Amino acid sequence: MTGFLAIHASAMVATTLPDAIVFAVAALIILAGAVGVIVERNPVHSALGLVIALFGVALIFLLLKDDFLAAVQIIVYAGAIVVLFLFVIMFLGVDKREVIARESLRGQRPLALALVLLAAVGILLLGAGAHYALGASAATGTATNQPGGEVAALGRSIFTTYLLPFEATAALFIIAILGAVVLTKGRGTLSQERREDSPAGDEPDDVSMSDGPGSSEDLDVGAGEQVEGSGSAGEVASVSTSVVRVPGATSQEVEE
Amino acid sequence: MMAGTLLATLTIPHLDYTAVLPEIILVGGALFIMLVTSLSRKSMGTVSSMGWTVVAACVALGFSIYQWVGVTAHGGHSAYVAFGGSIAVDGFSSMVAVIVSSSVVVAALMEEGWLRRQGRVSPEMHMLTLVSAAGAMLMAAANDLIVVFLGLEIMSIGLYVLAAYDYRRKESGEAALKYLILGGFSSAIFLYGIALTYGATGTTNLAGIASYLSRNILLHDGLLLAGMALLLVGLCFKVAAAPFHLWAPDVYQGSPSPATGYMAAVAKIGGFAALLRIFVSALGSYRADWQPAIWVIAAVTLVVGAVMALVQTDVKRMLAYSSINHAGFILLGVAAASTAGVSASLYYLFVYSFMVMGSFAVVSVVGGSSDDAHSLASYRGLHRRSPWLAWTLTLMLIAQAGIPFTTGFMAKLEVLTASIGAHVTWLAVVAMVTAAVAAFFYLRVVLLMFSTAPASGGVAPMEAIPAVVGAMSSAGTFPGKASYEDGGPSEVGEYLRVADTPADYPVEGVAYDIGAGYRYDQRKGAEGEDGGDGGEELVLHGGEMDGDRDSGGEAIYIAPSVGVAMAICACFTVFFGIIPGPLTTMAHAATMLIR
Amino acid sequence: MTVSLQWYIGLSVVLFGMGALGLLIRRNVLVMYMCIELMLNAANIAFVAFAEKLNDIGGQAAVFFVLVVAAAEVVVGLGIVVAIFRRRPDTTVDDLHMMKG
Numbered sequence: 001m002t003g004f005l006a007i008h009a010s011a012m013v014a015t016t017l018p019d020a021i022v023f024a025v026a027a028l029i030i031l032a033g034a035v036g037v038i039v040e041r042n043p044v045h046s047a048l049g050l051v052i053a054l055f056g057v058a059l060i061f062l063l064l065k066d067d068f069l070a071a072v073q074i075i076v077y078a079g080a081i082v083v084l085f086l087f088v089i090m091f092l093g094v095d096k097r098e099v100i101a102r103e104s105l106r107g108q109r110p111l112a113l114a115l116v117l118l119a120a121v122g123i124l125l126l127g128a129g130a131h132y133a134l135g136a137s138a139a140t141g142t143a144t145n146q147p148g149g150e151v152a153a154l155g156r157s158i159f160t161t162y163l164l165p166f167e168a169t170a171a172l173f174i175i176a177i178l179g180a181v182v183l184t185k186g187r188g189t190l191s192q193e194r195r196e197d198s199p200a201g202d203e204p205d206d207v208s209m210s211d212g213p214g215s216s217e218d219l220d221v222g223a224g225e226q227v228e229g230s231g232s233a234g235e236v237a238s239v240s241t242s243v244v245r246v247p248g249a250t251s252q253e254v255e256e
Numbered sequence: 257m258m259a260g261t262l263l264a265t266l267t268i269p270h271l272d273y274t275a276v277l278p279e280i281i282l283v284g285g286a287l288f289i290m291l292v293t294s295l296s297r298k299s300m301g302t303v304s305s306m307g308w309t310v311v312a313a314c315v316a317l318g319f320s321i322y323q324w325v326g327v328t329a330h331g332g333h334s335a336y337v338a339f340g341g342s343i344a345v346d347g348f349s350s351m352v353a354v355i356v357s358s359s360v361v362v363a364a365l366m367e368e369g370w371l372r373r374q375g376r377v378s379p380e381m382h383m384l385t386l387v388s389a390a391g392a393m394l395m396a397a398a399n400d401l402i403v404v405f406l407g408l409e410i411m412s413i414g415l416y417v418l419a420a421y422d423y424r425r426k427e428s429g430e431a432a433l434k435y436l437i438l439g440g441f442s443s444a445i446f447l448y449g450i451a452l453t454y455g456a457t458g459t460t461n462l463a464g465i466a467s468y469l470s471r472n473i474l475l476h477d478g479l480l481l482a483g484m485a486l487l488l489v490g491l492c493f494k495v496a497a498a499p500f501h502l503w504a505p506d507v508y509q510g511s512p513s514p515a516t517g518y519m520a521a522v523a524k525i526g527g528f529a530a531l532l533r534i535f536v537s538a539l540g541s542y543r544a545d546w547q548p549a550i551w552v553i554a555a556v557t558l559v560v561g562a563v564m565a566l567v568q569t570d571v572k573r574m575l576a577y578s579s580i581n582h583a584g585f586i587l588l589g590v591a592a593a594s595t596a597g598v599s600a601s602l603y604y605l606f607v608y609s610f611m612v613m614g615s616f617a618v619v620s621v622v623g624g625s626s627d628d629a630h631s632l633a634s635y636r637g638l639h640r641r642s643p644w645l646a647w648t649l650t651l652m653l654i655a656q657a658g659i660p661f662t663t664g665f666m667a668k669l670e671v672l673t674a675s676i677g678a679h680v681t682w683l684a685v686v687a688m689v690t691a692a693v694a695a696f697f698y699l700r701v702v703l704l705m706f707s708t709a710p711a712s713g714g715v716a717p718m719e720a721i722p723a724v725v726g727a728m729s730s731a732g733t734f735p736g737k738a739s740y741e742d743g744g745p746s747e748v749g750e751y752l753r754v755a756d757t758p759a760d761y762p763v764e765g766v767a768y769d770i771g772a773g774y775r776y777d778q779r780k781g782a783e784g785e786d787g788g789d790g791g792e793e794l795v796l797h798g799g800e801m802d803g804d805r806d807s808g809g810e811a812i813y814i815a816p817s818v819g820v821a822m823a824i825c826a827c828f829t830v831f832f833g834i835i836p837g838p839l840t841t842m843a844h845a846a847t848m849l850i851r
Numbered sequence: 852m853t854v855s856l857q858w859y860i861g862l863s864v865v866l867f868g869m870g871a872l873g874l875l876i877r878r879n880v881l882v883m884y885m886c887i888e889l890m891l892n893a894a895n896i897a898f899v900a901f902a903e904k905l906n907d908i909g910g911q912a913a914v915f916f917v918l919v920v921a922a923a924e925v926v927v928g929l930g931i932v933v934a935i936f937r938r939r940p941d942t943t944v945d946d947l948h949m950m951k952g
Binding site for chain 1: 853854858859861862864865866867868869870871872873875876877879881882884885886888889892895896899900903908909911912914915916918919920921922923924925926927929930931932933934936937
Binding site: 122123125156159160161162163164165168169170171172174175176178179181182183 | 266267268269271276279283286287290338339340341342343378380381383384387388390391394400402403406407409410413414416417420421423452478482486
């Protein structure tokens, strides 16, 4: 990656300093968050890493003068999607750390690393040679030179060029709702229902595991609550650095 | 682009709703069922929800045919784009709409039978089928990569939930999770491909991309190549082409059988329609770059599908690998990138959807009420228990093998001809060899169904205890099997010990898990939360099991709806196998219009 | 746009690769799903950067749709996860080994 950046360091000449600083900060935030997602053992920490990364993406949007998308990014992602993730984590009472050291498939991890590196370097090299032969500068124009600014331009685009996809999202939501109904309403049986949906916490071995010495520090209930309660992504980012640990919390507390 | 965006006032493009009427009808049908279900006090019965689904699909089918006649009437000049250029109404889109809506009819019938066997009242299954079919149609009609992406997601989300429909059964949940994660992964890859293509060409509109590429010669086309590669990988995941097929066997095996049949048909239709539309039509001027990639993928897919299917002992897994093999054949048509290739692919998709859904209709009946008797052993002597099932499955399998006088023969012939026409003879040879290999495992199932020899091993004494028969016959028929799987002969003991607890009927090869499940149930009972209830249910379940599982010559009940579904598939396969003319003409006409 | 496009695309590719890597090496279903979100966001960065360079609003509109799709997909995906793992505490795919072959 650094090689790629070095190749294009000359492109930085035209860069004004404040923008470069903002970009560097945003990139750092994004990458730090992404690293957090993929290396943290506790899913709650991963979710917080995701929030950080998404916040960085919103910064990038701001840098590209897309204020509206930046706001939507934070509202939808940090405000809805990550909260949903955290809710599910808490609901399931995921208090066991994943054993990262264990590889389920031998040699899978180096293979994955090699594959991804190959793909990423491939894309970068292909892209680097391209000098972005960006043609067809569309006549639609960008945010700044249109009446009403970016939001108006986006709205106009959605209701003209992208009217059909916009209406297709209706079908998308219908199917999402249907899916949620199917998955939550139970079997809807007339007969022969096998009631085996006892909650996870009922299992004896599970209880013993959460009472065990290894798991007492794992459950970050406090952190989860703060994320759900916090309004802005800035707070979220700061929360993650001072994760509140609740010693001795068991899975039953989450269940109830 | 729309001139309106430069003006302060908003000029909404002409809304030609007839362009997307098939999609609207399908979604409208789902909404209607939803409305009736939520307004009436008790849920809509399976028969009436099936009825409304079939009605909606038939109306959509009728309108698609009407549309097809309209756009192909004047030599293809009446094809048009609507909604500001984001959707194309041409022979291709309306023919795919015909294929998809007829698949919905068959799927709705199969699902009714399955729901009834499960004793479930759940019209949501039909609604999901309808809406996800609309997504597949949208993928075929899309003239914009964003629309393709949305169609892909609408279709996929519906299929994820259908795979999870029986989520209390472990396999179904597992299938849904695998499908979900890998489907999300492939969607993300596809989306990144869209982003790079957008960067390289400046538009997401397929016609715009085509005209940009025809007017400009890119000196540095790396970005476009990367975008194309990612688009290809994303779609190959969806159509289960090797090496991106790894999800398919597990998902096919674990999902409820009718959902598997529907998924096998509609995911391939949507994925290949998008593949054809994007690569052949929009990126056609770059065919020299993407054709070799598809050749390699097609060859690997053909071989992997045929070879892996040989070693399967589960019929659903075998059909999964056989569908991978079919995907390789359809890729042959895509790789030809010619009119003949597109027409052959379309024809193949049409007849394949009926063959595969007919097969899974039989599989869903043989699977029994708990939908898990899918080992090859459960097909031994099927002819004696139910000649209709055996003959239908035989027909479907020989059609898939490509025997003459079935639709499969013409389908294979057409793609091979297209491939040879594109001067890729080596690939055609590979395809023919794999077709011969595939014929072997199809015929193996056929022979098994018609074998009258008494099953070997210890089956006979076990006839008295029907619940154990399945386990024993599988252990007896495949002596190496039990030890090949999770453990040695001791596991077989475990197997049998567990087998008489009806809570989890043993499927071969999952002895260990069954054991675990058994212990789990035991412990639950010991906890005594509702021990009495549980006991009663277990007994009840056992009684049911006896009736369904008895392989000792009792006839299998075929629900009327599933019977109709099988009859439709069988008649289609035979009729258009003997008289392939109308379909091939249709497919040829459909390709002239691709833009 | 004062920071050159290459930087944005480089960042986007790195983020995409990290998402893919995380998806391939992690076994926790929820974390795998988060990695998919990272990949979608990488595409969003690319879309917006290209849109800015191309002077075209299409990229922003695409991001808008990606947000919608991500939300819908997460709802269904987490619904499936909850439905399956309500009875089983550990959300790793290692527990899913019913089917082999």
